[in-house]
Each structure stands twice: as structure tokens, then as C-alpha cells.
Amino acid sequence: MAILNRLRFLAFVLLAPLTLVQAQDAASSVSGNVANDAPVQAEAEAEALYGEATAVDALPMAATAQDPTVTVSADDAPDPRTQAEQDFDALYGDPTQEYDPVADSTLPTPAELPSSYDPWEKLNRRTHAFNNVVDRTIALPLAKAYVAVAPRPVRLGVSNFFSNLGQPVSVINALLQGKPKQAGQSLGRFAVNSTIGVAGFFDPATKFRIPNKSEDLGQTLGVWGWRKSRYVELPLFGPRTVRDVFGLVGDGQLSPIRHIELDKARVFTQGLQLVDVRTQLMAIDSLREGATDEYALFRDSWLQRRNYQIQGDREQQGDDSLPDYLREDQDNPTVPADAMPIIPGSSAP
Numbered sequence: 001m002a003i004l005n006r007l008r009f010l011a012f013v014l015l016a017p018l019t020l021v022q023a024q025d026a027a028s029s030v031s032g033n034v035a036n037d038a039p040v041q042a043e044a045e046a047e048a049l050y051g052e053a054t055a056v057d058a059l060p061m062a063a064t065a066q067d068p069t070v071t072v073s074a075d076d077a078p079d080p081r082t083q084a085e086q087d088f089d090a091l092y093g094d095p096t097q098e099y100d101p102v103a104d105s106t107l108p109t110p111a112e113l114p115s116s117y118d119p120w121e122k123l124n125r126r127t128h129a130f131n132n133v134v135d136r137t138i139a140l141p142l143a144k145a146y147v148a149v150a151p152r153p154v155r156l157g158v159s160n161f162f163s164n165l166g167q168p169v170s171v172i173n174a175l176l177q178g179k180p181k182q183a184g185q186s187l188g189r190f191a192v193n194s195t196i197g198v199a200g201f202f203d204p205a206t207k208f209r210i211p212n213k214s215e216d217l218g219q220t221l222g223v224w225g226w227r228k229s230r231y232v233e234l235p236l237f238g239p240r241t242v243r244d245v246f247g248l249v250g251d252g253q254l255s256p257i258r259h260i261e262l263d264k265a266r267v268f269t270q271g272l273q274l275v276d277v278r279t280q281l282m283a284i285d286s287l288r289e290g291a292t293d294e295y296a297l298f299r300d301s302w303l304q305r306r307n308y309q310i311q312g313d314r315e316q317q318g319d320d321s322l323p324d325y326l327r328e329d330q331d332n333p334t335v336p337a338d339a340m341p342i343i344p345g346s347s348a349p
Helices: 003-050 055-066 085-094 121-149 151-163 167-176 181-197 217-222 242-253 265-287 296-312
Strands: 231-234 238-241
Touching: 003 238, 003 265, 121 231, 121 265, 121 296, 151 167, 151 181, 151 265, 167 217, 181 265, 217 242, 231 242, 231 296, 238 242, 238 296, 265 296
Parallel strands: none
Antiparallel strands: 231 238
């Protein structure tokens, strides 16, 4: 019995280290499996929340972790903005960036205004300065006095009278331009206003919806092909072109005022017509205020309106190339050709 107990003790001593080694290997195996499963579980949860990370997304971070000197560009960095913020910036631009309208490729091409043909500009500017002196010292005071003395119905009747006197000239030039319908309308206005309208002081033709469109020889020459003509400002006569100077001479021969035999009556009628025109132009005197270059303003607006008178009725409807205050059917006229005075004594017999 004593011998058997000694053998069991000796076996325990010999087998105890081996058992201890196996127990340690088993514990290491269990802890290794747990450690290996933990990253896998964390990656699964991250992918469920933020989506699967691609190799391209992981590359900048991996490169930065391996080499601290490597920098990540702004394009590769994740965008911290929300999707709504990204959509807003795509539509309206990044508010953190300064807006440069010159470099904005989404803007339409700016409109190019036609250049004015004015090779006599130096001379025209001197004439313009002279006309301004005459206008401020003579024409404008007379117009203000006329407004103060004559009631508005009287002034309106005078304007209707001179407008009606210009209808025969419009009839002839409309025919020369190949507009028989417009010529008939002008003739109808003249007949209606001269009879029912009491020599043109009243305007029943407008109530009858007969349009009022004035035509002159300068427009006729433009329709015939003389489109480009140099600008010239005449003393006392105001803005014209060389083409319109020839038209002025031709229309003067057809003006009913020219055939008034009494010089005093003719001069008075011409003077009243000029005062009436200057009174109507008072509505656009405010355009002079604050003008950087008054001469250029008058020249460009007059040429623009003149080109519209020649070509406007042949353009498509809805054309907005001309401002409203320059259109022919507005109440802001320029000086018409038949308002130019005729030298006394030169009337036709």
C-alpha cells in the first residue's frame, strides 16, 4: 500500500507540467478567438450605419497613418455638409466664396447696342451747346409761359391741329413706302378730324380707332435703302441725319403751312407749332438731370428711335429693343420735320 501511494505521487509530479501547458494553450486559444471576433463585429456595425468603406476611401487614411508626411487633398476629404446643404450650394453657389459676376459662366451674353455713326462729333457737340443756350434762354421760357397762359384743353386742341396738318405728308410717304393700308388710315384721319373734328382741333378719329402713324421723307429714304447715315445736329433745328436733312427739304415743299400766303400768319403759325412741340418735350426734360454726357444721351436716343421708326413696323411683334419712352405711340415726341420753320418769302406761289 505504501508502495502504491509512492507511485501515484511520482506520476503526479511527472504529469503536472504537461497538464499545465495544455491548460495554458486552451486559454490562449479561447482568448484569441474572442479577440479576432471583436473587430469583425465592430466592422459589421459600422458598415450597417455608414455603408461599406471602399478601398479608395480607406486609402488616404491608411497612407496618412503609415506616413505622417502624406497630406490628404480637399477633394479626397469627406464632405462635412449635409445633402441639403450640398444641394443648396449647387443651386445658388457656395456662400463662403465671393461672387464674381464677370467670371459667372451661367450669365447670358450681354446685349450689344448699335454704335452711333457720328464722324462729325466735335462740330455736333459745339452745335449742341449752342442749341442748349437757345433752348434754356428762349424756347423753354416761352413753353412755360404758354403752359401758364393756355389751359390744358386749349393746348391739346393746338397739338391736335398741327398733328392733323401733318397727315397729308404721311399719306404720300406711306404710299411711297408701299403701305397703302396705312396711307388710307392717315387719309381717313385727316378727313374725319378736318370735318367732325373742327379743322383738327378735336380728335374723333382716335375714338373711331383709326391709328395715328406719322411718316416723312427721311423714313421713306431709309426704307428705300439709305439705312446708314451720319448724325448731324443742326443749329435751331436739332438732331438729324444727312438723310433726314434731305427729307426735311422735301417735306417742306408739301407742308400746308408753307402755302400760307401772309408772312405774318405763316410765321405766327410756325412759331406756335415750335412752342407746342417744346411744351410736349417738357415731359422728357428730366432725362437731362444726372446725365453724364447729355450730348451722347440725346444723340443715341434720337438715332435709336429713328431706326425704330424706319424698321419697327417690319420687325416681329413683341420686340423690346426700344425703351417705352422712345416709342412712337408715346406722349414724348421728338421734333417732327413739319415743325421746322420755313423762311418767310420763300413760299410757293
